[in-house]
Amino acid sequence: MDFKSIIRDIPDFPQEGIIFRDITPLLAHPQGLTAIIQGFQTKFAELNIDIDAVIGIESRGFILGAPLAMQLGASFIPVRKPKKLPSAVFRVEYALEYGTDTLEIHQDAIGAGKRVIIIDDVIATGGTAAATAKLVGQTGAKLVGYGFLIELDFLNGRKALPEVPIVSLVNY
Ligand code: AMP
Numbered sequence: 001m002d003f004k005s006i007i008r009d010i011p012d013f014p015q016e017g018i019i020f021r022d023i024t025p026l027l028a029h030p031q032g033l034t035a036i037i038q039g040f041q042t043k044f045a046e047l048n049i050d051i052d053a054v055i056g057i058e059s060r061g062f063i064l065g066a067p068l069a070m071q072l073g074a075s076f077i078p079v080r081k082p083k084k085l086p087s088a089v090f091r092v093e094y095a096l097e098y099g100t101d102t103l104e105i106h107q108d109a110i111g112a113g114k115r116v117i118i119i120d121d122v123i124a125t126g127g128t129a130a131a132t133a134k135l136v137g138q139t140g141a142k143l144v145g146y147g148f149l150i151e152l153d154f155l156n157g158r159k160a161l162p163e164v165p166i167v168s169l170v171n172y
């Protein structure tokens with residue numbers, strides 16, 4: 001499937017100068033989600049790494065991470081925006097272009113030593129994915145890879161990430 005021809009480009013959203021890569025038409029395609037998950041599965045299989053858990057970053061990381069976890073026979077673990085998770089959390093604050101953002105994970109979400117991958121729809125600057133790696137570190141789990149549907153190469157976000165394999169299915 002030609003993902004790029006189905007992903008919709010929205011100029012100047014959410015602010016001027018940004019081209020928003022809208023994946024909703026791809027999710028709406030009857031075979032879209034299947035093709036994305038198969039794409040991830042193929043690339044992670046090539047890496048030949050054991051995966052105990054898939055971490056999805058709120059909220060588009062949930063849409064892709066949950067079915068991937070099912071296919072891998074792995075746990076699914078949500079990383080959420082603040083004050084959504086009801087039990088004790090680890091919290092990370094990270095810088096945005098303007099201001100800061102915060103993400104949380106349940107302290108008991110993953111066992112120490114478990115092997116996890118982090119999934120999101122887009123890697124731009126890498127700030128969100130790098131912050132999520134810090135949360136994984138706090139749980140004692142081991143980060144073994146990243147998966148992104150879309151990588152914005154010109155922002156070089158992968159430079160912000162720890163040295164683990166990075167899978168991306170579409171590059172701009
Ligand atoms: P970053 O922390 O800069 O890597 O930004 C990643 C997060 O912002 C992801 O969760 C994306 O959903 C979202 N994002 C950033 N840039 C774009 C873009 N051009 N199109 C769609 N989503 C984006």
